[in-house]
Amino acid sequence: MQELDLxxxxxxxxxxxxxxxxxxxxxxxxxxxxxxxxxxNSGALPFLPFGLVFIPVIIKVVQRRFVYPRVGYAxxxxxxxxxxAGSVARLTASLIGxxxxxxxxxxxxxxxxxxxxxxxxxxxxxxxxxxxxxxxFAFKYRxxxxxxFGALFIASGFAVQRMxxxxxxxxxIGAELEIDGGIALAAGLALxxxxxxxxxxxxxxxxxxxx
Amino acid sequence: xxxxxxxxxxxxxxxxxxxxVHEPARLMILAVLAVVESADFLFLLRQTGLTRGNLxxxxxxxxxxxxxxxxxxxxxxxxxxLLRLTPKGREAFDExxxxxxxxxxxxxx
Numbered sequence: 648m649q650e651l652d653l654x655x656x657x658x659x660x661x662x663x664x665x666x667x668x669x670x671x672x673x674x675x676x677x678x679x680x681x682x683x684x685x686x687x688n689s690g691a692l693p694f695l696p697f698g699l700v701f702i703p704v705i706i707k708v709v710q711r712r713f714v715y716p717r718v719g720y721a722x723x724x725x726x727x728x729x730x731x732a733g734s735v736a737r738l739t740a741s742l743i744g745x746x747x748x749x750x751x752x753x754x755x756x757x758x759x760x761x762x763x764x765x766x767x768x769x770x771x772x773x774x775x776x777x778x779x780x781x782x783x784f785a786f787k788y789r790x791x792x793x794x795x796f797g798a799l800f801i802a803s804g805f806a807v808q809r810m811x812x813x814x815x816x817x818x819x820i821g822a823e824l825e826i827d828g829g830i831a832l833a834a835g836l837a838l839x840x841x842x843x844x845x846x847x848x849x850x851x852x853x854x855x856x857x858x
Numbered sequence: 859x860x861x862x863x864x865x866x867x868x869x870x871x872x873x874x875x876x877x878x879v880h881e882p883a884r885l886m887i888l889a890v891l892a893v894v895e896s897a898d899f900l901f902l903l904r905q906t907g908l909t910r911g912n913l914x915x916x917x918x919x920x921x922x923x924x925x926x927x928x929x930x931x932x933x934x935x936x937x938x939x940l941l942r943l944t945p946k947g948r949e950a951f952d953e954x955x956x957x958x959x960x961x962x963x964x965x966x967x
Contacts, residue, residue: 657893660905711933719901720938721894849900855930855937 661788663718668838669709670784671796673702675832678777682824699780713839717846743779767808770823774804777827792834800827871961878923879954883908884916888951891926891943899939917941925950 677698778800785793807823879885886906891897897905903913920926925947929940943951 653889653893656889660890660893660901663901663904715898715900715933716936718904719898720940721897721901723893724895851936855899855939 657723658789660721661723662790664710664714664721665788665790666838667710667714667842668835669706669714670702671831671835672839673705673709673835674780675828675830675835677702678824678828678831680828682821682826682828685821685824686818713843716848717842747776770808770819771801771804773820773823774801774807774827777804777824796831796834799830803827803830869961871957875957875961876950876954878919878925879950881916883912884920885954887913887916887920887941888925888943888947891941892948892951896940896942899941902941920947923947923950 681698778797781793781800782797784790785797803823803826807819807826810819810822879888883906886908887902890902890905899913899917902908902917903910906913908916917926917928921928924944927942927944929942931938931940
């Protein structure tokens, strides 16, 4: 018999609401949109993180339509935010943000050498930043496929870095985001189709409990 | 104290277990509700693997004991039964966990 504790029960309960692929689809579309935006205007990059704020809202709306009638609804609320893991995640995110800020200031104040190096390393940095979200989620909810996404996003950073050096570096970042977005979107669509097939919409009396 | 009495005393926490919580189906429901703010009937049905009738009956018992709060709401004109652990229910569940761990400890090996 498997050993169970409340943490495991919570992770499994959360995973049951995350098997639909909607997170991957929304994240993929978000990355594709930003890749396309960078192709048009390179000044769009600093605004990239702000779009992340809307992802949970969009996911909630889509889940209400497609997921809750099939596998039910649960609000993890405060129970999800408590604990040392949440503090570690917040601290890590703050440190990463601070590091990026310091890095940006250093580049801004530096000579041409560091600027060239940073331009060269930018695809890798973007790859790592894009990989952060799936890696944090993978660690938090123990979802193996998100580790794979994180690894693929970082790998795409290194791969894109080796692309034609004559390209404008923002075009390269745009291409990288489009590759990452394509991977996430394709995987998400496959998961979503599988989810719809596996879990038909339940009749109202089943969902309601008919009490 | 005679060996029999010592043995009896160490087993006493088991006799004091809350029977409402101790029933496996209800324990499953409480374990799921302990890790969420609230959940609907369908979610509990899927998580516990109970039948509709069984889940419904145990929900009523938990509600009667004051361990679970059941509310009805409408989402896009479809009724939804939402369950939430009450403070009394959480206390009973935590107490049960303490007692069962204290009485039986962790499994060997």
